Amino acid sequence: MDPEHAGSGSEGAKTGWRWKQMGNEEKKAAIREEMKRMQRLPHNSSYASHRLRVLDKIQQLLSLPRTTSQDEELELLFSGLRL
Template sequence: MDHVEGHDGPNPTQDEITSKCIRMQQDDKKAAVHAEIARVNQLPSNSSYAVHRMRVLHKLLHLMSIQMSASQEEELELLFASLSL
């Protein structure tokens, strides 16, 4: 029987593997948003760009934390793409 490293029970199902990959992608995206927040915090606080970017980043974190429909998730992906994170 094949054994997956770090997995003590029976082999993981495809759904478990997919779920783990999605969680890893979400963690990577959250890390990218937090890194961008740190970068924007270095900008002058009276910068209209910095204020707007920070609002967008915080909204993005909020959206990532709630349950969404497939179309809402697609919108979120488009937002990520437009921010170039």
């Protein structure tokens, strides 16, 4: 878990709700900001390199057309990232 975002389960629920309320462009902007933050961490950080790979994959998934069930599953994954 990201120590900066560690907290109670209710914080995760709030984050998930907030993520669902965002539009596609807002989500992309949040991902870009998180990528910039990760790039400021040491290059040999396994946490940062893994998180960057996950964020890159999210960018790819956001650009693909999805079914409703795929969209719901993706929303659950996004909310777990706590961006």
